[in-house]
Amino acid sequence: MKKIYQLIGLVMLAPMLSLAQDDSPEATLAGGNGLKFVARDNSASLKLGIRIQPLLAVNYQDFETFTNPTLDEVQMTIRRARLKFDGHVYNPKWVYKFELALGNRNIGGTGDHTSQGARIILDAVIKYEFVKNTYFWFGQTKLPGNRERVVSSQKLQLVDRSIANGRYNIDRDMGFQLHGKYAIGDKPVNLALALSMGEGRNITDFNNGGLEYTARAEFLPLGKFTNKGDYSLADLEREQSHKIAFGVTFDYNHDAVRQRGNQGSYIVNDQGELQTQSLTSVFADVIWKYNGWSALGEYFYKTAPDPIVMDSTNTDVTNAYYTGTGFSAQLGYVFKSNWELAGRFSHVNPDENVDLKLGDQTQYTLGLSRYILGHSLKVQSDITYSVYEFQPNADNNWQFRFQMEIAL
Numbered sequence: 001m002k003k004i005y006q007l008i009g010l011v012m013l014a015p016m017l018s019l020a021q022d023d024s025p026e027a028t029l030a031g032g033n034g035l036k037f038v039a040r041d042n043s044a045s046l047k048l049g050i051r052i053q054p055l056l057a058v059n060y061q062d063f064e065t066f067t068n069p070t071l072d073e074v075q076m077t078i079r080r081a082r083l084k085f086d087g088h089v090y091n092p093k094w095v096y097k098f099e100l101a102l103g104n105r106n107i108g109g110t111g112d113h114t115s116q117g118a119r120i121i122l123d124a125v126i127k128y129e130f131v132k133n134t135y136f137w138f139g140q141t142k143l144p145g146n147r148e149r150v151v152s153s154q155k156l157q158l159v160d161r162s163i164a165n166g167r168y169n170i171d172r173d174m175g176f177q178l179h180g181k182y183a184i185g186d187k188p189v190n191l192a193l194a195l196s197m198g199e200g201r202n203i204t205d206f207n208n209g210g211l212e213y214t215a216r217a218e219f220l221p222l223g224k225f226t227n228k229g230d231y232s233l234a235d236l237e238r239e240q241s242h243k244i245a246f247g248v249t250f251d252y253n254h255d256a257v258r259q260r261g262n263q264g265s266y267i268v269n270d271q272g273e274l275q276t277q278s279l280t281s282v283f284a285d286v287i288w289k290y291n292g293w294s295a296l297g298e299y300f301y302k303t304a305p306d307p308i309v310m311d312s313t314n315t316d317v318t319n320a321y322y323t324g325t326g327f328s329a330q331l332g333y334v335f336k337s338n339w340e341l342a343g344r345f346s347h348v349n350p351d352e353n354v355d356l357k358l359g360d361q362t363q364y365t366l367g368l369s370r371y372i373l374g375h376s377l378k379v380q381s382d383i384t385y386s387v388y389e390f391q392p393n394a395d396n397n398w399q400f401r402f403q404m405e406i407a408l
Helices: 002-020 165-166 224-231
Strands: 024-030 035-038 045-061 070-089 092-099 120-130 132-140 172-184 187-196 212-219 243-257 275-292 294-303 309-310 318-321 324-334 341-348 361-371 378-388 397-407
Touching: 035 172, 045 187, 165 294, 165 324, 224 243, 294 378
Parallel strands: none
Antiparallel strands: 024 035, 035 045, 045 070, 045 397, 070 092, 092 120, 120 132, 132 172, 172 187, 187 212, 212 243, 243 275, 275 294, 294 324, 309 318, 324 341, 341 361, 361 378, 378 397
């Protein structure tokens, strides 16, 4: 691990040291968008970015009466700490993205499937524009899943993503992708296809199951959002006309070996054998913005032929793939002072027996944010009330969160 951090340090210092040379690249600092180095002949570029996201979370139990709350848990942690590198090599058609996670919360999950190595790499992908507006990707990065998942965690409207996203999304994986930016008349249409390993990021095994196949289509009937605002969840640009984008994703993970496809625990029966089950996911989302107002709605559906894993006597449930449905909707308004008030409703409805602890869950969240330099310097807080509808032993729970974000 020490050698890894030394290498990261060298990568960071190399372009800075080169500034002392006569043929040094030009360097610019674009407020909140990283430190960018460009060769004078434009043969290469490197944009260096960092992110720090400290988080305070406080959980309460039995808070319904507002008279005698019981402090149950307090957590202070580095939610995210990232190093980001991207740019081009040779010409702007050859693009790369390289992002590292340094916080313990992001690099856990080590084991035999990752050769006992820390899962430090988030993105390591090369992109080539082989036809105008059509791009071929190869490497590890996010699959073209639901909008809230593909939106960077830096550009979220509330402290974190919804519970529906957390239960059903598809995440980073290793493989090939095709992305195209087209139009029907003057109406933008975005298409993406992916073929991936189906077992998540930083896996060093040969494939334990089958491959994963993903397709996504987006339609923007009112034209493009300002500054790619369809992938930024608050209307900081204060759109001067109504903008809306619809998206739908279909994903098929053939013979998945993990609980949520390319995420979650590996499914092992009571004989210690890996199980496989094909998972089908469908996501639909819509985002709207106008004059400081923004709204996001998402629907999740995940299914499998037989998600339940029984013991060898076929009498008890020992494990399950996480299938079911979910929904999330949020609305926010950015005042001219760059304060934002936002609310979210989210619900998950797992199939019978696939969630052995909590069952159905609903969350109501109210958030307050102050944007100092857009999403690159901000303070956010929210309070959430969780309802566990079909589990009488699970206490309804209040949670308060406070988070700061700084990004270069």
